[in-house]
Amino acid sequence: MSDLISMTLAEARDAIRAKTISSRELTGAFVSAIEKARPLNAFITEAGEQALAMADAADKRIASGQVGALEGLPLAIKDLFCTKGVRTTAASKILGNFVPPYESTVTQNLWDAGAVMLGKTNLDEFAMGSSNETSAFGTVINPWRAKNSNVNLVPGGSSGGSSAAVAADLCLAATGTDTGGSIRQPAAVTGRVGLKPTYGRCSRFGIVAFASSLDQAGPMTKTVKDAAIMLKSMASVDAKDSTSVDIEVPDYEKLLEGGIKGLKVGIPREYRIDGAPAEIDALWTKGAEWLKAQGAQIVEVSLPHTKYALPTYYIVAPAEASANLARYDGVRFGYRAEGVRDITDLYEKSRGQGFGAEVQRRILIGTYVLSAGYYDAYYSRAQKLRTLIKRDFEQAFEKCDVLLTPTTPGPAFGVGAKTSDPLEMYLQDVFTVTVNLAGLPGISVPAGLSENGLPLGLQLIGKAFDEATLLRAAQAVETAADFKHSPAKWWSV
Amino acid sequence: MSVDKDTVRRIAKLARLAVPEARLEPMAGELNGIFQWVEMLGEVNVEGVPAMTSVVAQKLKWREDRVTDGNQADALMINAPGSEDHFFVVPKVHE
Numbered sequence: 001m002s003d004l005i006s007m008t009l010a011e012a013r014d015a016i017r018a019k020t021i022s023s024r025e026l027t028g029a030f031v032s033a034i035e036k037a038r039p040l041n042a043f044i045t046e047a048g049e050q051a052l053a054m055a056d057a058a059d060k061r062i063a064s065g066q067v068g069a070l071e072g073l074p075l076a077i078k079d080l081f082c083t084k085g086v087r088t089t090a091a092s093k094i095l096g097n098f099v100p101p102y103e104s105t106v107t108q109n110l111w112d113a114g115a116v117m118l119g120k121t122n123l124d125e126f127a128m129g130s131s132n133e134t135s136a137f138g139t140v141i142n143p144w145r146a147k148n149s150n151v152n153l154v155p156g157g158s159s160g161g162s163s164a165a166v167a168a169d170l171c172l173a174a175t176g177t178d179t180g181g182s183i184r185q186p187a188a189v190t191g192r193v194g195l196k197p198t199y200g201r202c203s204r205f206g207i208v209a210f211a212s213s214l215d216q217a218g219p220m221t222k223t224v225k226d227a228a229i230m231l232k233s234m235a236s237v238d239a240k241d242s243t244s245v246d247i248e249v250p251d252y253e254k255l256l257e258g259g260i261k262g263l264k265v266g267i268p269r270e271y272r273i274d275g276a277p278a279e280i281d282a283l284w285t286k287g288a289e290w291l292k293a294q295g296a297q298i299v300e301v302s303l304p305h306t307k308y309a310l311p312t313y314y315i316v317a318p319a320e321a322s323a324n325l326a327r328y329d330g331v332r333f334g335y336r337a338e339g340v341r342d343i344t345d346l347y348e349k350s351r352g353q354g355f356g357a358e359v360q361r362r363i364l365i366g367t368y369v370l371s372a373g374y375y376d377a378y379y380s381r382a383q384k385l386r387t388l389i390k391r392d393f394e395q396a397f398e399k400c401d402v403l404l405t406p407t408t409p410g411p412a413f414g415v416g417a418k419t420s421d422p423l424e425m426y427l428q429d430v431f432t433v434t435v436n437l438a439g440l441p442g443i444s445v446p447a448g449l450s451e452n453g454l455p456l457g458l459q460l461i462g463k464a465f466d467e468a469t470l471l472r473a474a475q476a477v478e479t480a481a482d483f484k485h486s487p488a489k490w491w492s493v
Numbered sequence: 494m495s496v497d498k499d500t501v502r503r504i505a506k507l508a509r510l511a512v513p514e515a516r517l518e519p520m521a522g523e524l525n526g527i528f529q530w531v532e533m534l535g536e537v538n539v540e541g542v543p544a545m546t547s548v549v550a551q552k553l554k555w556r557e558d559r560v561t562d563g564n565q566a567d568a569l570m571i572n573a574p575g576s577e578d579h580f581f582v583v584p585k586v587h588e
Contacts, residue, residue, distance in 0.1 A: 101568035200549045213548060242554045311531040322508060329509070331581050333572035343586050344509070352511030360510060361523060364501065367508040368524070381534055383544035388537070390548065423526060439548030464549060 004029040005169040006486070009073060009226035010253075012172050016062065016072045023062070023072025027055035027116050030074045034118060034170050036492040040141045042155075042164040044079045045087050045120040054116040061114065068114030069233050076171035078162050079120035080127055081107045081217070082206040086117075090208040091125045091135035094328045094335045094354030104206025105238045106175060106217045113233040118171050121161030125356045126325065127182055127210045130428035132160025133419055134358040142190060142412050143168040143487040147453035153412040156186030156428075162220045163190040167487060173221040173230050177207060179214045180313050181407075181432025184444035187220050188407035188457025191446040191485060193474070194220045195227045196432075198464045199439035200245035203238035211320035212243075214313075214436040224445060224475040228252035231467060247465055255468040260476045261295035263469070266400030270306035271431060273409070280406045280456065283448050287404055287458045290480030291473070301396040301403070305388045309434040310426060312389065315369050315382035316437070321359075322366025328354065361422065390438040393461075402473045403461040405431050407444040411454035431459060441467050443474045446483040455485065496524045 004026055007015070015021045031048040051074060058072035082088045082100035089095045103111075111117070124134040131154035132140040142155040143164055155164040159176030163186030166174050176183035178196035187194025195218045202217040209215065219230030232253065237246040267288060272281065288298050330336035330350025337349035355363065369378035396403065409430055418425045435442040441464070444457040458477055462470030498517045501524065505512040512520060566579045575582035 098572055101565070101571060198549070200551070239556065243549070243551070245549060245551060305537070308534055308537060311534055314527060315531060315534075326509075330574060331583055332569075334574070336574035340584055342584050346584055347509040348511035351509055352513075355510070360512070361520070363508050363510060364504050364512075364520065364524060365527060367504045368496070368500075371504065371507060378531070380544055381539060383546075384539040384542040385534055385537060386545040386548075387542050388539070390545065421526075422523060423530060437548075 005033050008222045009172040023055040023058040027051050027074045039491045041138050042161045043119045044122050044137045047119045051118045071114030074116040074118045076121045076165045076174040080208045091123045093136045105203035106234050124158035127158035129157040132157040140164050152415045156189040158182040159186050166192045166220050176220045177217050179210050181429035183218045184432050188444045189412035191455030193227050195443040198441045201235045203241040203244040205240035209324040211317040224478045228471050263296040264400040265291050265296045266301035266403045268303045271405045284406050294476050303392040312382045312385040313433045315378050318362040318366035322363045386437050393438045405459045407457035407459040411450040445474045445477045447481045496521050
């Protein structure tokens with residue numbers, strides 16, 4: 001069975017089309033792998049029975065010659081995507097029993113393509129975190145362990161359940177969402193591929209909102225090709241999301257062909273930060289050499305406002321979050337506090353008891369920066385910084401087609417290692433957050449192992465709506481890195 | 494500028510968030526750490542720079558002004574923590 005679950009999405013698709021395996025066989029193998037992997041806590045809700053029913057329906061369609069782009073392929077869905085009739089929690093107590101009466105557009109697109117849902121993956125509460133430790137449903141454990149160590153590590157965040165599930169072979173691929181790095185950072189620290197598309201490429205309808213001007217859904221996969229296949233099905237223009245963009249979704253898989261001869265790859269000098277481990281820098285240099293060896297031209301570029309990106313993000317994102325999360329009031333859905341005096345007490349206690357510490361902290365930051373007297377000093381200034389950060393990228397892209405950077409400042413860290421200081425946790429996103437502020441597509445590709453045997457990723461950043469070039473460059477890194485490592489399956493012995 | 498315990502109490506009230514008295518002081522410390530860090534934005538000259546309104550150049554879409562959905566009262570009530578005959582039940586608002 002283990003060879004079934006270790007297939008890539010493309011391999012499984014081709015095997016199903018060739019009828020060498022059925023969706024039922026494949027789905028059954030994943031359902032049992034998920035049960036064995038419960039120590040990882042990657043799933044909040046397992047949907048084994050429903051998955052097998054969806055697999056049977058796919059097999060029937062295959063028998064009758066109707067084969068969708070993802071027909072019969074089992075996927076894991078971040079528990080931030082509303083799934084009709086299946087509990088959707090955002091990893092928060094306040095949505096602990098919420099069963100959506102509607103389906104998110106991205107997941108609907110996947111089911112329309114024939115995919116099978118294995119379950120809903122764990123995440124940081126409301127996607128606010130970089131280690132999956134703020135989940136009300138417990139920390140996810142990274143399938144990877146350092147050399148000669150039994151210490152539990154975090155799988156990154158916020159899409160930590162999805163990254164763990166892909167790395168541990170608990171699904172062929174998973175969905176994630178990325179507001180400041182939540183797809184790319186967890187993919188990097190679990191040795192897998194994570195793609196954040198251009199803002200507007202995928203519909204946000206039915207995704208529990210965190211920061212609406214930054215949130216974007218994307219795939220987490222084993223290979224770049226799999227990411228291309230997933231994005232093709234996930235992306236769409238949608239009347240239910242006015243920010244989804246009406247630009248044709250190309251066949252990204254086909255566009256992977258052709259190589260990178262003549263591609264101009266920018267190296268932004270400001271991403272060399274003080275105190276970053278030498279191995280990160282070395283890997284980055286190696287990445288540039290790999291691309292050069294395949295015919296790319298390396299150019300140095302400057303993104304002068306890089307250091308202001310994280311503080312800008314920690315004004316803009318909490319401000320939007322404080323507005324978005326105002327809807328959780330204990331009245332129409334979600335957690336309601338008991339024994340309250342009046343309606344205001346009901347709001348305050350439901351929210352105080354329903355939201356975890358990090359979410360509360362961000363609601364307070366957001367409320368403060370939007371409050372009378374502080375709006376100009378904080379929020380308005382941050383939005384101007386955002387313009388400058390986006391301008392930096394526009395100027396850099398006059399000289400190059402894609403940018404190459406590290407994805408994270410280091411490999412996966414220990415559970416509890418960074419929870420005492422919020423700022424230290426925020427710094428995890430130092431290389432990824434700029435991309436969200438500028439609305440650009442970014443991808444993390446596994447590129448090597450750290451000294452202690454943990455995966456490290458390289459990030460590529462593309463021009464808006466040019467995911468095709470981005471994916472082609474990512475595949476060049478993937479080919480050169482030839483990263484074939486997988487974690488030892490210590491949880492299922 | 495520095496956030497004190499009373500400021501935390503005030504913004505918690507604005508956010509309709511019950512923060513226990515014992516958490517006010519530590520929260521003020523955490524927020525101060527974050528606000529001191531974002532102070533660095535003050536060193537950038539933003540004169541004449543427009544505030545970002547949309548990250549992707551796009552005209553906001555319009556749609557025909559007609560009802561496209563509705564009559565979903567049952568679906569809307571299924572997650573209600575307190576309901577009666579398609580009404581949300583809350584504690585008394587007026588005596």
